[in-house]
Amino acid sequence: KHIVVIAGDGIGQEVTAVGKQVLEAIAQKYGHEFTYDTALIGHAAIEATGSPLPDETITKSKASDAILFGAVGHPKYDNDPSAKVRPEQGLLGIRKALGLYANLRPIKLFDELLSASSIRPEILKGSDILFFRELTGDVYFGEKGRSEDRNTAYDQMIYSRYEVERIAKKAFEAAMTRRRRLCSVDKANVLESSRLWREVVQAMAPQYPDVVVEHQFIDSAAMLLIKDPRRFDVVLTGNLFGDILTDEASQIAGSMGMLASASIGDTTGLYEPIHGSAHDITGQGVANPLASILSVALMLDISFGMKAEAEEVVAAVDSALKAGYRTRDIADADTPGGMILGTEAMG
Amino acid sequence: KHIVVIAGDGIGQEVTAVGKQVLEAIAQKYGHEFTYDTALIGHAAIEATGSPLPDETITKSKASDAILFGAVGHPKYDNDPSAKVRPEQGLLGIRKALGLYANLRPIKLFDELLSASSIRPEILKGSDILFFRELTGDVYFGEKGRSEDRNTAYDQMIYSRYEVERIAKKAFEAAMTRRRRLCSVDKANVLESSRLWREVVQAMAPQYPDVVVEHQFIDSAAMLLIKDPRRFDVVLTGNLFGDILTDEASQIAGSMGMLASASIGDTTGLYEPIHGSAHDITGQGVANPLASILSVALMLDISFGMKAEAEEVVAAVDSALKAGYRTRDIADADTPGGMILGTEAMG
Numbered sequence A, B: 001k002h003i004v005v006i007a008g009d010g011i012g013q014e015v016t017a018v019g020k021q022v023l024e025a026i027a028q029k030y031g032h033e034f035t036y037d038t039a040l041i042g043h044a045a046i047e048a049t050g051s052p053l054p055d056e057t058i059t060k061s062k063a064s065d066a067i068l069f070g071a072v073g074h075p076k077y078d079n080d081p082s083a084k085v086r087p088e089q090g091l092l093g094i095r096k097a098l099g100l101y102a103n104l105r106p107i108k109l110f111d112e113l114l115s116a117s118s119i120r121p122e123i124l125k126g127s128d129i130l131f132f133r134e135l136t137g138d139v140y141f142g143e144k145g146r147s148e149d150r151n152t153a154y155d156q157m158i159y160s161r162y163e164v165e166r167i168a169k170k171a172f173e174a175a176m177t178r179r180r181r182l183c184s185v186d187k188a189n190v191l192e193s194s195r196l197w198r199e200v201v202q203a204m205a206p207q208y209p210d211v212v213v214e215h216q217f218i219d220s221a222a223m224l225l226i227k228d229p230r231r232f233d234v235v236l237t238g239n240l241f242g243d244i245l246t247d248e249a250s251q252i253a254g255s256m257g258m259l260a261s262a263s264i265g266d267t268t269g270l271y272e273p274i275h276g277s278a279h280d281i282t283g284q285g286v287a288n289p290l291a292s293i294l295s296v297a298l299m300l301d302i303s304f305g306m307k308a309e310a311e312e313v314v315a316a317v318d319s320a321l322k323a324g325y326r327t328r329d330i331a332d333a334d335t336p337g338g339m340i341l342g343t344e345a346m347g
Ligand SMILES: CC(C)[C@H](C(=O)O)[C@@H](O)C(=O)O
Pocket: A072, A073, A088, A091, A092, A243, A274, A276, B189, B190, B219
């Protein structure tokens, strides 16, 4: 299997280095051969080539069996709304170029992290949600622009039936292998694109008679997610609402530093922590590598069909947590100082 | 003072009835004279007139000194994405017709409700956030439609400099009377309308040198809001992001049933609970009227300049909670059955 590592910006470098070590450990133990290449994206790519997504990165990605991705972003651009070239264009561009329309974000609480969350343990315990976030449509990719005098700005939120159907299909199928509940999130009381979304999901539901389908408005879903996370099994939603809900849901898992994601389409899959580039802690060696490690587990499972290997990685994370090891973001007041590890040691 | 009561749908009827009783109690105690009228909106208006917002409702509202609003919505429409006439059009229509561009949503935790929240008490204690949600722009009011074959649907997210400026001004001014922190929430790393938003807020900041301004992306804000609610003072955001964040923030106050809002523009203000029509509990007499009562407090304060009267209403809510009274939504396992009151008794 040939893997392209696109580390990107900030702590992306540190955490993918650890993810790669885990791939190597699996290769050795199970007798697989993994080969690697690297490619540029984001701020790092802008600095080196002027473009946030060099052609070479796309070519290498398409030729690979899977992509291990870090993060993109840089504070410089966040504070300069008029910048034309931005690191995030790299990430959005590669999602689009590879047709990665389904972003899977599993939110599962490791019991040992119950106390790392701001939510009460009795509300959290047993939470296990799988998000399907649509990733190549919505207001992210609709036409955007300014009026001539630059005093008005717009972005088009847009969905086609086909786009909704293909992600909904994946979500329904996943629900069949889980607790058979699917919650579709939209804002159909206000948005036309959401009404289409709801229409499509409603029309598909009879094909999956064993799946209990509910529809929630995004405002209500954002509330229910923390009020009663256990009511959710599979959550299906659009690009923007999925972005918001999954970041919010990181509190269910204790920390953003724990959350992995798989972006899949019809060919090469991309595996990426949900956390961003985190420039405030970059270079300090304190970033939590577990999201990158769990992204590797998703890669082994989904792209390579290596179930046992994937389970071994998850079990390793679990046993490190059970043994009391923590990175700073998931430590609490009771964690002994000596058990708080840096990025490499946790790896 | 002349007040139009627009009760609307579901529990809107029950809770505004209690809100009105509180207005009457204040009138008697302080020797004010309040006169009342009623007007139709939402599903109730559709049933009676065919329109979710009859002209008469707008005429009466414009002629009044303030509006006490209930809720709109009906499950019938939620499950029928193709309905042309919808209850929510009434609410969106009145916001637009009266130019109610600033929606103030104070999120303040009554200490007695610490245990009603899904968030840990030590994270919550002392939280006090004032949201400024823009209310007459964004994807709510941009052009929306379908392709001819109805297979593609779109909504335009759109903001003008002027729209951002007038709400930002209110938020900065409010921050000056509070803890002087303002967090502006957008998605400027992806959306052009958010880049305009950020530009405008950045350009205004130097006029308020005492206010510490920060910018957060909506995904990150949705996470930080529950991870560390005390870091927020005034939060300024657009219509859609404000809708999502304030519903989520209801967990900070223990329940949606506690949250009031004021929608203000250049003339008549509208006062409304954040909760919706809640058809699942309509007619049972169990709805929490405190959001409507606290909306009355906002009306007394903001529209009538009656500070002492407003404070007395808030103090009355506080003392009812201190005495142990709860509606069902804010009761917990330790609340004695006899202290769980219905809508009227709580009023
Ligand atoms: C960096 C940003 C463009 C991106 C997004 O909004 O999709 C990120 O927040 C994510 O969730 O992957």
